[in-house]
Amino acid sequence: MPTFPLTLVVITYNEANSIARCLDSVPFAAEKLVIDSGSTDDTVAIAQAHGARVVHQDWLGFGAQRNFATTQCSHDWILALDADEYLSPELAAELERRLPELMASDNSAVILRRATIYMGAPMRWYLPSMGEKMARLFHRDRARWKDVRVHESLVFDGPSVTLHARFNHENNPSLPQKQIKVLRYAELKCRDWLEKNKPVRMWQTPFVYLLAFIKDYFFRLAFLDGWRGFVIAQTAASYAAYKRMRYYEMRRNPASLESAADALIRHGIDR
Incomplete structure (x- = not known):
């Protein structure tokens, strides 16, 4: 799979059980960046072993931590995932096919659909778990995270596009x-x-x-x-x-x- 001038960024704290799956699900990213706030498990070592550059940053709150992460990226286009999220093969293929066009456009953000796995199985009917729309791929000069402690979201004024395939969220294993x-x-x-x-x-x-x-x-x-x-x-x-x-x-x-x-x-x- 070819790589693109894109940074995958993940903020972590004690995510040893899930960080490898998250990083490996985005093989086309030219850079994988983990912003860690002091993990005491093997998160940092596992992330490095799976090709990520790790930067330590004491916890600032969700919005501020994500905005800090944006400043550390080597590329203007950024894909933001949580450690317990990962791309489905279908979404990875869709992104591989459409990224050249999207990155050459004037879009500010790309809306992705998130599916939830709960208690070990996908939710089949619960609407927020069947394709919740979230802005996760964006150009850093055209978008910014809300500077709040929790429930942060991406703010942008320019055009956006929504992709069809979904990424997965392993929602709280227990x-x-x-x-x-x-x-x-x-x-x-x-x-x-x-x-x-x-x-x-x-x-x-x-x-x-x-x-x-x-x-x-x-x-x-x-x-x-x-x-x-x-x-x-x-x-x-x-x-x-x-x-x-x-x-x-x-x-x-x-x-x-x-x-x-x-x-x-x-x-x-x-x-």
Whole structure:
């Protein structure tokens, strides 16, 4: 397979179990770059063994970490994947065929579709897992990541194109790993709310939980995926409610910020 002047960039922290698969799924990238924030497992050694250049950067938050990664790339066109994501053979072939045209165009970004593997098997009906559209291939002079702690997205004003084939997301190999991520993401989101002085509206919490569950379970068709769909809907609803409860605690008891941060670091949940 030919290579193209493209950088694959992955941000990592203790991703030894998945980084090789991610890197190997993009054989056409002229550069593979890993931005690591202090892994204590074999992530760095495995990434280097699979052809990646590794740069250490202390954790800045998701948006800032991705923007830092952009500055370290050797090429203007960048493909951003998470360590638990990887290209399907179909998408790799589609990119190989279309990259010369795309990279010569004035497009700012390319929208890719993401499919989710959950509890060891692909989701078949749950809509966000069947082809969620995400801007992941972009020209660094025409796009930038939102500078937020969590739930970052790519911002661009110019034209874009959407590809047909999908890349895969191995979504949290186990429920304990999912709950760890929920705790971390909620803490980051609540800190963003705190900086913006968002009003506390605890009375909304029961309704938020109920509406989030109904949206995912029924309107997003999670129920068609059986008990796995129920687990996904319940987890999403719990996350929506927990964020509000944690933010209420932050505002009511500011000392909980420091004690929670210490606990998350002590248990390896935060950096």
